[in-house]
Amino acid sequence: MDTRLARNKLTDLMAAFTGYVGKHLPTDVLDKLAELRAGETSPLAAAVYDSMFENLAAAARLDRPCCQDTGAIQFFVRAGARFPLLGDLAGILTDAVRRATIEAPLRHNAVETFVEKNTGDNTGSRAPWIEWEIAGSGDPGQDEAVIEVYMAGGGCSLPGQAKVLMPAAGYEGVAAFVFDVVASYGVNACPPLLVGVGVSTSVETAAMLSKRAILRPLGSRHPNPDAARMELLLENGLNRLGLGPQGITGNATVLGVHLESSARHPSTIGVGVSVGCWAHRRGTIRIGADLSHEVLSHKEASL
Ligand code: SF4
Incomplete structure (x- = not known):
């Protein structure tokens, strides 16, 4: 695939996934909340769990973030040495955050430190925060990446x-x-x-x-x-x-x-x-060398 096309495709995918993570909790968190709700004996606490599920259903129905604080976006990347676009991945993820901020939309949560101005697009110096890990040690041919998106609320x-x-x-x-x-x-x-x-x-x-x-x-x-x-x-x-x-x-x-x-x-x-928090917005996506993808954190995710 042409490099520019590949870059655009991965930016589209990561913008869509970042927005999705802001609206839908991962399956394991949903299951645990349901378990805690089932075991809750205080009527008031049970009502609060119910309101969390109503909130999540409304977010999905209305295609809106499930909490108003969509957090500071952080990525944890585990990529093989031969993952295509590796050298451009930081720029791609930054562009994806800009896009998700408009398209999801996400709240503007990046205030440039010492300037004390909101950048307005969730990017800035070292924002989004990106942590890197080299995957497949001992396998120099490793060519896929697993990317965690995390929304760090205040x-x-x-x-x-x-x-x-x-x-x-x-x-x-x-x-x-x-x-x-x-x-x-x-x-x-x-x-x-x-x-x-x-x-x-x-x-x-x-x-x-x-x-x-x-x-x-x-x-x-x-x-x-x-x-x-x-x-x-x-x-x-x-x-x-x-x-x-x-x-x-x-x-x-x-x-x-x-x-x-x-x-x-x-x-x-x-x-x-x-x-x-209860609205633990963490998403995991595996991306192949051909830019095919699999969402690992959310059952039945569609991007
Ligand atoms: S702690 Fe979590 S649920 Fe509460 S306001 Fe912050 S991001 Fe939202």
Whole structure:
């Protein structure tokens, strides 16, 4: 395919997908919300869950975003070295955000720092934010890309924190930090929350791992059995806070807790917390070398 045509095709696709993600929640989040609704015993909390589903149905019917805050757009790209247009992908994703801002439409959420002016199209310096990963290590012929789109709303970004703990703080210190963050700020983030926890050496690595944790499919577990157990213990403990949907109290606080980790310096425990809200707008799309695509996050998605 001619390079210009290919560029236009991928821009069209990513603009459409970005807009779609703003209007439809991924299947795993919908399923979890339905499960929490079914298990809710407070009539008021049950009514709030019902209003969430009514809101989602109206967004789909009217073809509008399911929350007024369509967030700061972030992309997490995992691409093979031979993915066509790789060198142009940052520009393509930026153009896709400009297009989605008009066509979806998306709220204007990019204020240029130090200039203090809204750019009006959700782009700006390092906006959209793009994280890169090279896929298929050991396979230089890898030619597809998997792109996550995430809409980082203001309310759900607000609780995010990272800190380096003294080594003696141990995993108890990690748990205490997670509880402090969620108990202090979680109510601002439109519960039920998806809580991502990163454990690493320093603030930036722990923070990025905590963000990657909320991109994992709900219900997935850390491959280390002790870490997976900690995810479950944190989930159970945070649910006992009983924030309930939109923080009005109820049986649950979280959609889930996901933990990501790296090997770390023995003298530190870096811990990061990122939070997703009930309207967790995360979309995953796989794009082939011929620009065919498959939406992985949303069953029955049509672009
Ligand atoms: S926290 Fe989520 S649901 Fe609440 S206003 Fe922000 S983006 Fe919307």
